[in-house]
Amino acid sequence: MIIIKRFLCILIVTMTGLNAYAQHSASELHIYHGNIRDLESLQRGASYFMNMCAGCHDLQYMRYSQMADAIGIEEYHLGSLMPPGSSMLNPMSNSMEDVDAARWFGVAPPDLSLVSRSLGNDYLYSFLTGFYADSNRPNGANNHYLENTSMPNVLWQYYEDGSEGPSIEVVATDLVNFLDIVGEPIQVYRQDLGVKVIGFLLLFLFIAYALKKEIWREVK
Ligand code: HEC
Structure with a gap:
């Protein structure tokens, strides 16, 4: 029930937002x-x-x-x-x-x-x-x-x-x-930080994958 209520709230807020936007953009x-x-x-x-x-x-x-x-x-x-x-x-x-x-x-x-x-x-x-x-x-x-x-x-x-x-x-x-x-x-800082975080996650994915390979090698 709470979820439905939340969903409705979000929907209403979004629609009022879109409506405000529509009023402002009559022409292309x-x-x-x-x-x-x-x-x-x-x-x-x-x-x-x-x-x-x-x-x-x-x-x-x-x-x-x-x-x-x-x-x-x-x-x-x-x-x-x-x-x-x-x-x-x-x-x-x-x-x-x-x-x-x-x-x-x-x-x-x-x-x-x-x-x-x-x-x-x-x-x-x-x-x-x-x-x-x-x-x-x-x-x-x-x-x-x-x-x-x-x-x-x-x-x-x-x-x-x-x-x-x-x-x-x-x-x-x-x-x-x-x-x-x-x-x-701070948006420039935020974007730059985002790139670094994704870079780190990719690097970590590579390390985790290599580690997984190493650990499972003998089990197979
Ligand atoms: C002489 C006073 C005055 C000056 C100077 C002025 N504005 Fe405005 N501006 C207004 C008024 C009054 C409104 C409200 C207009 C309306 O709702 O019809 C407004 C509204 C706006 C809006 C909102 C438009 C919208 O669709 O709601 C923007 C953006 C804006 N001005 C940008 C600027 C910028 C950028 C400058 C400088 C280049 C500027 N204004 C200079 C009086 C001014």
């Missing part, structure tokens, strides 16, 4: 090709984030010092990535108050610490590259992936063809890369 997603081991991309992503997103969005589960670690820079190089007056040990939550934000935008900008895990990198990439001009919206922009979003297209300058600097695809990739590492800062 673009596939994001990023690499969390590319430290330069992570550093660019952090810098874009601090300059263009941090005014509205928090990363409340990340401290500046942890971010330095995750993107491969020394803490004393954090300077330009930290708002004046904040300490390295502060959580990255300097954005506006939710109440004010909700009044200005209708919706408070969500915390983005875990957004790569909840919405997925392909969705984030699609969302960031999916803005289009729409004069019916108060801020002049709409999004293919979040209809009538209240987020302005803060990346507009990268959308313009022929503009100097990187294209929107490159900027979005760096940003998603950064949000991915923020969502799980």
